Amino acid sequence: MAFKSKLPNVGTTIFTVMSQMAAEHNALNLSQGFPDFRISPKLIELVNRHMKQGYNQYAPMPGLPALREQIAEMIDNCYQSKVDPYKDITITAGATEAIYATITALIGNGDEVILFDPAYDCYAPAIRLNGGIPIHISLKQPDFSIDWEAVKTKISAETKLIIINSPHNPSGAVLSENDFKTLEEIAVKHDLLILSDEVYEHIIFGQQHQSILKYDALRKRSIAVSSFGKTFHATGWKIGYLIAPEEITNEIRKVHQYLVFSVNTPMQYALADYLKEPDHYLHIAEMYNNKRKFFVERLAASKFEIIPSFGTYFQLLSYKNISDLDDMSMATKLTKENKLASIPISVFYQNKEDNKLLRFCFAKNEETLERAAEILCKI
Ligand SMILES: Cc1ncc(COP(=O)(O)O)c(C=O)c1O
Numbered sequence: 001m002a003f004k005s006k007l008p009n010v011g012t013t014i015f016t017v018m019s020q021m022a023a024e025h026n027a028l029n030l031s032q033g034f035p036d037f038r039i040s041p042k043l044i045e046l047v048n049r050h051m052k053q054g055y056n057q058y059a060p061m062p063g064l065p066a067l068r069e070q071i072a073e074m075i076d077n078c079y080q081s082k083v084d085p086y087k088d089i090t091i092t093a094g095a096t097e098a099i100y101a102t103i104t105a106l107i108g109n110g111d112e113v114i115l116f117d118p119a120y121d122c123y124a125p126a127i128r129l130n131g132g133i134p135i136h137i138s139l140k141q142p143d144f145s146i147d148w149e150a151v152k153t154k155i156s157a158e159t160k161l162i163i164i165n166s167p168h169n170p171s172g173a174v175l176s177e178n179d180f181k182t183l184e185e186i187a188v189k190h191d192l193l194i195l196s197d198e199v200y201e202h203i204i205f206g207q208q209h210q211s212i213l214k215y216d217a218l219r220k221r222s223i224a225v226s227s228f229g230k231t232f233h234a235t236g237w238k239i240g241y242l243i244a245p246e247e248i249t250n251e252i253r254k255v256h257q258y259l260v261f262s263v264n265t266p267m268q269y270a271l272a273d274y275l276k277e278p279d280h281y282l283h284i285a286e287m288y289n290n291k292r293k294f295f296v297e298r299l300a301a302s303k304f305e306i307i308p309s310f311g312t313y314f315q316l317l318s319y320k321n322i323s324d325l326d327d328m329s330m331a332t333k334l335t336k337e338n339k340l341a342s343i344p345i346s347v348f349y350q351n352k353e354d355n356k357l358l359r360f361c362f363a364k365n366e367e368t369l370e371r372a373a374e375i376l377c378k379i
Pocket residue numbers: 033093094095096097120165169197199226227228229230235238239240
């Protein structure tokens with residue numbers, strides 16, 4: 001046929017592969033990152049109410065003003081940072097669309113984008129589809145911190161953008177104030193843009209989330225991306241937002257308007273109402289921290305090594321004291337023989353680096369976590 005694949009090396013995502021394998025082998029599925037408990041009944045009732053009231057037609061292209069105003073208030077509450085709801089905030093079809101629209105608006109042929117492996121899987125394809133070149137840098141082992149010296153050596157005249165993700169999927173690592181200070185020096189010196197993927201901002205344990213919106217010099221050159229799907233464990237809703245200075249926002253909206261034009265209306269009305277009560281977003285970390293502790297406590301007797309998770313709803317476990325298998329084979333064996341599905345971490349590396357780590361999603365009810373821990377303790 002007369003077409004050439006633009007993404008010849010992209011296959012079925014690991015999430016689909018592992019979830020299908022889990023279903024085929026009747027395994028407990030801790031692979032894909034989605035919660036198995038219900039979302040707030042109040043949120044459902046609000047969507048229902050707005051649908052019944054007739055709010056079912058196109059929303060404004062950048063998002064419902066009432067929702068953007070509530071987001072600005074939440075940002076001020078959480079990060080003591082003022083954003084302009086009308087000029088700086090755009091409601092998107094999940095963080096994925098925000099990331100795609102950002103990269104499409106800002107990256108062209110030959111532009112280089114620095115990203116850190118293991119990296120969430122939607123960054124590199126978006127860069128490539130726009131003619132850009134992903135420059136992968138591995139996070140340091142064993143703590144998944146950024147090697148800033150390596151970053152400095154990879155910056156060239158073509159470097160346009162650095163993508164950061166904190167709290168980090170899949171490792172659960174978080175960036176520190178010092179990381180942001182170093183990033184600020186580098187970004188200002190080389191006039192770089194920053195895409196800050198903060199979808200797990202409300203799932204952070206024992207510390208304050210360091211949003212890029214707190215750093216004035218960085219904010220001027222940054223796009224912060226958030227996800228209501230993650231925040232309110234409604235991943236199927238595919239609704240999120242991005243925050244960027246007006247000049248950058250204007251460019252991103254040009255793409256957003258032709259990608260989706262606007263995002264589902266009743267959900268936007270419902271979220272605008274729901275955000276009026278800060279209690280709805282201030283206690284999310286607590287709920288997930290309890291789940292994390294529940295899972296980790298039950299793994300005390302297992303041979304797996306627990307890698308500390310400081311944020312996200314993922315827990316990495318090292319099996320280096322258990323097996324020499326590569327991580328894909330180990331994840332497959334665990335799913336088929338032990339009936340527990342996880343995600344091998346090497347798939348998030350361009351160089352397929354294998355550190356004998358598996359990712360388990362603990363956004364599950366206690367019964368599921370208990371059964372998973374029992375299986376792991378027997379290995
Ligand atoms: C780091 C990271 N960024 C972005 C996304 C995409 O979020 P959304 O479902 O809102 O598109 C995910 C979802 O798993 C993620 O883990």
